[in-house]
Amino acid sequence: MTRPVAAPRLDATAGPLLAVRQLRIQHRLPRAHPFARPRYLRAVDELNFNLHAGETLALVGESGSGKSTLARALLGVQPVSSGSIRFDGHELVGLDRRGWQPLRRQIQMVFQDPQGSLDPRMRVAQIVAEPLVYLCPELDAAERRHRVEQTLERVGLGPEMLECYPRQLSGGQCQRVGIARALVCGPRLLICDEAVAALDAVTQAQVLQLLREIQMQTGMAMLFITHDLAIARQISDRVLVMYYGRLMEQAPTRTLFAAPRHPYTRALLASVPGVDPAQRAALLRPGAAPDTSVPSTGCLFAARCPMADEQCLRRVPPVHRLRDGSAVACHYIAEAWVPPTKAA
Ligand code: SF4
Structure with a gap:
């Protein structure tokens, strides 16, 4: 049985640790023939958000x-x-290798596949020590060993794990090793990309609790990428909902789950198992995915939105900033919300 962990204290007066502004990331598409004009897919488009320490x-x-x-x-591995x-305060876009060097240890990532993200030929001690070798060259071997042992203890793994190979560990233990590897340099921002998706429910709860406890102790910020709304609700202070590269809604977690304002958020909340299929169908039309290789002339969600009208097809909805800090990209955000009910 896991204990609930209190939310870390945020300093609302401090500036954001991470500030993303008007971000656009495009992937080049293969040309249909050698003389065809290059085409790009907009994977992220005009994205804005802040993330504070803690x-x-x-x-x-x-x-x-x-x-x-x-x-x-x-992480600086995807061109913007x-x-x-x-x-x-440091601009990351356009930063070269040398510019990234002092920042790499401050931004770390936990990956989805606990077993697959660890080198099967390396022992746990080597796996966790590896980032220290490259990112903290001022440490000698004894200091590295001490830091590795400390970090493994922090994630609940004893010294008997040091000489194990990943194949000798359970999925949950592998994910703890992955977390230790990400934490060993003392990051200020931890990015978790579907970090608990491959774990069973009990281990998921343990790993989420562990991350929250470490955040309480260190004050690091976490960006938690997940398609699982229950996990988002459990771990986050705020939620940002994206659809084909664009922000649809951003709100404090409690607000978003109690009173979602964007039609896509409502459809997402109704997509969980057990919701009355008729209600689910009423919130999401069976439309096609948007083509993000051409600049959009209207709302990206229009083909699937039950509220879509002429204006939605003709005008890209502006992002409305609301008094409680929420942001909603929809022409119509004042509709009353009725939470979906479970199927009988
Ligand atoms: S702008 Fe129109 S199509 Fe887009 S989410 Fe709002 S109501 Fe639906």
């Missing part, structure tokens, strides 16, 4: 919504077409 932002949306592309851009990513 805060967890959940990034949710279906496959293809641009969540993982964004994560790679934040335009816009800005500022981390602790």
Whole structure:
């Protein structure tokens, strides 16, 4: 049985640790023939958000919504077409290898596949020590060993694990090793890309609790990428909903689940098992996915939105900033919300 963990205290007066502004990331599409004009897919488009120290932002949306592309851009391994990513005041877009060097240890990532993300030929001690070798060269071997042992203890793994290979560990233990590897350099921003998706429910709860406890102790910020709304609700302070690269809604977690304002968020909340199929169908039309290789002239969600009208097809909806800090990209956001009910 896991204990609930209190939310970390946020300093609302401090500036954001991470500030993303008008971010656009495009993937080049293969040419139909050698003389064809190049075409690009907009994986992320005009995205804006902040993330503060000690805060967890959940990034949710279906496959293809641009969540993982964004994560790679934040790590500096995905070229950005335009816009800005500022981390602790440093502009990351356009930064060269040397510029990234002091920042790499501050932004780390936990990957989805616990077993697959660990090198099967390396022992746990080597896996966790590896980032220290490259990112903290000032440490000698004894200091590295000490840091590795400390970090493994923090994630609940004893010294008997040091000489194990990943194949000798359970999925949950492998994910703890992955978390230790991400934490060993003392990051200020931890990006978790579907970090608990491959784990069973009990291990998921343990790993989420562990991450929250570590956040309480260290004050690090977390960007939690997930398609699982229950996990987003459990771990985050705020939720950002994306659809084909664009922000649909961003709100404090409690607000978003109690009173979602965007039609896509409502459809997402109704997509969980057990919701009355008739209600689900009323919230999502069976429309086609938008073509993001051409500039959109209207709302990306219009083909599937039950509220869509002429204006939605003709005008890209502006992002409305609301008094409670929420943001909603819809022409019509004042509709009353009735929570979906369970099927009889
Ligand atoms: S702008 Fe129109 S189509 Fe888009 S979500 Fe709002 S109501 Fe639906």
